[in-house]
Amino acid sequence: MEKETKQNSATQIKVFKALADPIRLAIVTYLKQQDHEVTCGEVGAVVGISKTSGTYHFKLLQAAGLITARKVAREKYVQLDPTTFEQYVTDFYKNL
Template identity: 45%
Template sequence: MDIEISQQHQDDQQRVAIFKALADANRLRIIRVLYQAQREMTCSEVGAQLNISKSTVSYHFKALRLVGLTNTRQVAQTKYLSLQFTTFERYLPGFLATL
């Protein structure tokens, strides 16, 4: 019983973190761009497309990555971002399709 409760509590921590990550217009835009492009994108690319400073984009990229909503693949100094679909499936099944 205690185990179940604390498990639920832990899941809530993760849910809160994920919702926080999604509760920002720029991060939603980043997710949409990635979803619609159906491919990886770099920091600069997203920054240019959405007209946000590179430091801010970097900040948001990190926020998304930290809660497991995105993946990073690094090639030299360039980082490619993509959606981590399993996280969406698990915590927000059907959400991406609503974008």
């Protein structure tokens, strides 16, 4: 059974834009290492940004589909979404 290969061009740009920034790359790197849900606060502390800046960057990553988020009481847990990486990054060149 083959995988789905239809790409959304607006999403494609959002994905590359989201990854084209050192802070967001640091966030993604940390989330990959953890390989499980972590709070925005934890990630923000690790990469050294303010809460406000965190809100901004997590929003872009989520809009690109690169992370999923789950709000639990006052905390927000985030995690990478590997399927988006696969579809829009890993498979980018072959689907071009």
